[in-house]
Amino acid sequence: MAAMAVPEKEIPNIKTIPRGPLCEGEAVIFFDRKEREYLKRLERGKRISIRGGMIAVEEIIGLEEGTIVRSSLNEPFLVLRPTLAQLIPNLPRRAQVIYPKDIGPVLIWADIFPGAKVVEAGVGPGALTMALLRAVGSEGCLISYELREDFAQMARANLAHYFGPAAHWTLKVEDITLHLEETDVDRIILDLPEPWQLTEMAWRALRPGGILLSYLPTILQVKTLVDSLREHGGFACIETMESLMRFWHIKGLSVRPQHRMVAHTGFVTVARRVARADKRQL
Numbered sequence: 001m002a003a004m005a006v007p008e009k010e011i012p013n014i015k016t017i018p019r020g021p022l023c024e025g026e027a028v029i030f031f032d033r034k035e036r037e038y039l040k041r042l043e044r045g046k047r048i049s050i051r052g053g054m055i056a057v058e059e060i061i062g063l064e065e066g067t068i069v070r071s072s073l074n075e076p077f078l079v080l081r082p083t084l085a086q087l088i089p090n091l092p093r094r095a096q097v098i099y100p101k102d103i104g105p106v107l108i109w110a111d112i113f114p115g116a117k118v119v120e121a122g123v124g125p126g127a128l129t130m131a132l133l134r135a136v137g138s139e140g141c142l143i144s145y146e147l148r149e150d151f152a153q154m155a156r157a158n159l160a161h162y163f164g165p166a167a168h169w170t171l172k173v174e175d176i177t178l179h180l181e182e183t184d185v186d187r188i189i190l191d192l193p194e195p196w197q198l199t200e201m202a203w204r205a206l207r208p209g210g211i212l213l214s215y216l217p218t219i220l221q222v223k224t225l226v227d228s229l230r231e232h233g234g235f236a237c238i239e240t241m242e243s244l245m246r247f248w249h250i251k252g253l254s255v256r257p258q259h260r261m262v263a264h265t266g267f268v269t270v271a272r273r274v275a276r277a278d279k280r281q282l
Ligand SMILES: C[S@@+](CC[C@H](N)C(=O)[O-])C[C@H]1O[C@@H](n2cnc3c(N)ncnc32)[C@H](O)[C@@H]1O
Pocket: 095, 096, 097, 098, 121, 122, 123, 124, 125, 126, 127, 128, 129, 145, 146, 147, 148, 151, 174, 175, 176, 177, 191, 192, 193
């Protein structure tokens, strides 16, 4: 299917700079007394249902972030705009997202910078897409490949509802292994099962010094990818890492790690594209 810039008319008028009183169309997150999170959108004329109680959207539009509101059951909720770290785990989805703990390292190890030309595949619900769009800024561009039309639609809807206008985003509903056609790309970020199929194509698409980053759930996949990059000879500085993030419970004298943590999610592998493919680089 053909490449598609996201049509402007599908994007509601939500603010690109999330500041000032809460506006119609924006996403907000409610926190209850136990700090449980409820992601909602401010659609005028509608009522928000939380934990059996209702809140009219008109009561929330115009409030400052950080206000306490009460539902029809008199239950208090703190209302804020979600940060990306709060938004991503709450995104509507039918495919796994990359979690905030891994998105931080992805952005820094891929060295995403404002103005960068970045290619991404696959998109899934669009969690990483949002972080990449924010990092490349309006002077950069993100070209995203997604194999499945239904996932592409979900990503378009999530971006429109929870991210806002993104004129610097192009979504291609295509198999990247057949169609990667960009050149002079600064960074390629792959979240798909067999990235080694793209070793030669990624080398051709990247500019010298560009970065290929792959996110993979199992170490056997990582091994196949790294072997393929080394065998190709066109990549250097190949590194693989994972990140473990442990939250702490701090209340009164109870100061300890939280009982539960998200342990393994995925491995990040990065490599730099060198000028000429040669298996004996140094
Ligand atoms: C785990 S999901 C991506 C999640 C996404 N990175 C996020 O953070 O929300 C993997 C996606 O890759 C897509 N995919 C798999 N192989 C692909 C290919 N060859 N070309 C494009 N997309 C592909 C799948 O359809 C799926 O939506």
